[in-house]
Amino acid sequence: xxxxxxxxxxxxxxxxxxxxxxxxxxxxxxxxxxxxxxxxxxxxxxxxxxxxxxxxxxxxxxxxxxxxxxxxxxxxxxxxxxxxxxxxxxxxxxxxxxxxxxxxxxxxxxxxxxxxxxxxxxxx
Numbered sequence: 001x002x003x004x005x006x007x008x009x010x011x012x013x014x015x016x017x018x019x020x021x022x023x024x025x026x027x028x029x030x031x032x033x034x035x036x037x038x039x040x041x042x043x044x045x046x047x048x049x050x051x052x053x054x055x056x057x058x059x060x061x062x063x064x065x066x067x068x069x070x071x072x073x074x075x076x077x078x079x080x081x082x083x084x085x086x087x088x089x090x091x092x093x094x095x096x097x098x099x100x101x102x103x104x105x106x107x108x109x110x111x112x113x114x115x116x117x118x119x120x121x122x123x124x
Contacts, residue, residue: 008113009092010073012103013085015045015053019103021086035086047083057096059083064090068118074111 013019022042023033030042045053049067058071058079065071069081076095088094093113097103 002117004115004117006091006113006115007110010076010106010109010111010113011092011094012097012106013059013094014097014100014103016100019100020044049082051082053083053096055096055098056080057082059085059088059094059096061089061092065093065115066118070116070118072114074113075109076106 017023017030017033020042021033021035022030022044025031025039030044032038032040032042047053047057047059051057056077056079058069058073058081060069060081060083062081062084065081067081070078071081071093072078073093073095079095081093083094083096085094095103095106097106
């Protein structure tokens with residue numbers, strides 16, 4: 001794919017309920033905490049593409065950066081877009097961290113990100 005560089009707001013998240021809108025119900029099962037799917041089962045740490053989130057998992061606005069987009073974020077490293085989030089719009093990406101504390105420590109950074117968009121089959 002082609003390589004572009006964009007200035008993006010880079011925030012951090014982890015698999016916890018605070019970051020990913022889930023809580024435990026009275027049976028101890030993880031369920032979605034709010035919104036249209038409230039109360040439905042939540043696979044903790046699973047991304048929108050169905051893979052387990054890990055360091056390098058990026059949540060992005062897939063209208064701009066489709067699943068499979070590779071990014072290099074200074075201070076974080078390489079990652080791939082495999083998730084999306086309700087609050088992730090336009091020039092904002094969310095970087096996965098193993099712990100909530102690491103995500104908090106990262107904070108909010110506006111950085112110059114190198115982006116490799118996936119090859120689109122329609123433009124051969």
